[in-house]
Amino acid sequence: PGQPRPFHDHVEAVxxxxxSAGTPLRDAWLVTPSHWQNLLCDSDxxxxxxxxxxxxxxxxxxxxxxxxGSSYQMTPGTSYAPFAGPADREEQIRHALPGVLGAExxxxxxxxxxxxxxxxxTDPQTAVELLxxxxxxxxxxVMFCNVIDPELPDAEESGNLLMGEGIAPDWxxxxxxQETARNLIDAAPEGYRAPLLTxxxxxxxxxxxxxxxxxxxxxxxxxxPGYRLAELMDQLVSRGTIAPVAKNQATAYKRHR
Numbered sequence: 001p002g003q004p005r006p007f008h009d010h011v012e013a014v015x016x017x018x019x020s021a022g023t024p025l026r027d028a029w030l031v032t033p034s035h036w037q038n039l040l041c042d043s044d045x046x047x048x049x050x051x052x053x054x055x056x057x058x059x060x061x062x063x064x065x066x067x068x069g070s071s072y073q074m075t076p077g078t079s080y081a082p083f084a085g086p087a088d089r090e091e092q093i094r095h096a097l098p099g100v101l102g103a104e105x106x107x108x109x110x111x112x113x114x115x116x117x118x119x120x121x122t123d124p125q126t127a128v129e130l131l132x133x134x135x136x137x138x139x140x141x142v143m144f145c146n147v148i149d150p151e152l153p154d155a156e157e158s159g160n161l162l163m164g165e166g167i168a169p170d171w172x173x174x175x176x177x178q179e180t181a182r183n184l185i186d187a188a189p190e191g192y193r194a195p196l197l198t199x200x201x202x203x204x205x206x207x208x209x210x211x212x213x214x215x216x217x218x219x220x221x222x223x224x225p226g227y228r229l230a231e232l233m234d235q236l237v238s239r240g241t242i243a244p245v246a247k248n249q250a251t252a253y254k255r256h257r
Contacts (some may be wrong), residue, residue: 006030011039078215080182080197083189090189096132105142105154108133112143113150116176127187134184134195140229144199147177148206163236164206164243168251174203194224202233207253208246210237219243 011028018025028039036054041048083089100108111129115122122130134140141155148161149171160166181196188196201216214237220230245251 006037006039014257017179027048027092028184070243080185080219082194083186085123085187085189089187090192092128093131093135093189093192096128097135100129100132100136100139105139108136108139109142109146109153115180116147116173118180121183122180124187128182131188131192134199135192136138137229140195144202147199147203162202167245169206169208169245169253171207171253174206174253178203190223194220194230197223198227198230198233198254199218201230205233205237206243206245208242210240210242215239 007030014028015025025040030037030039031053035050036053037050038048086092099127110125111133115126115130138155138240141158142152145152145155145158145161148167151156152161155162178200181199185193185196197216197220201213201220203209204216205213214234217230217237220227220233224230245252
């Protein structure tokens with residue numbers, strides 16, 4: 001008590017310079033080999049004592065640092081053009097739906113797996129079949145899961161996977177899945193985009209990109225009001241939940257791979 005904060009003059013100079021530039025300093029910390037401390041807190045008040053480093057590595061702050069440091073994205077990229085494809089695309093999807101609904105999960109899973117191996121975009125007929133597959137909830141769910149675990153035959157008891165618990169994704173495959181979903185959105189008329197927007201959002205959640213995820217869940221709900229999976233995922237990220245996979249440096253998504 002009564003002692004000036006460490007590096008007081010330097011901190012004040014930085015605050016003044018940033019304020020003059022129109023970019024006020026929002027927070028600052030001192031980190032030593034044994035502890036950390038808030039540098040903007042009034043040390044006389046005794047409200048911000050030094051904290052152990054374990055309070056960082058074991059807490060929400062560590063998750064935020066992994067999220068901000070590894071996966072921060074300045075522009076979420078949530079702008080999608082209105083559908084400009086064939087006028088009969090909705091009819092094509094509806095025509096494909098009975099075959100999808102009457103089939104086992106395996107054909108849809110195989111079609112999705114094949115799409116994720118392609119370097120370029122798929123043909124219109126395959127796009128229609130995939131769009132139909134994503135309209136079937138149980139098939140949609142396992143197609144989501146197969147991005148992370150290609151061998152999973154169904155989505156039963158996949159709660160931990162969907163939450164991002166106990167997984168180590170192939171992030172290149174995740175990136176391909178997001179890109180394929182974006183291409184499918186271009187091929188999908190309004191009212192058929194919600195599963196794809198939710199998929200992109202869920203994979204963003206696994207990456208630790210919560211703001212990107214939330215934007216996509218809201219777009220999914222705008223496309224299909226009441227879309228339950230998007231509602232549930234939106235509630236999850238709205239609570240500030242960060243996927244466990246994104247909290248671990250060994251499994252978290254890195255921007256530069």
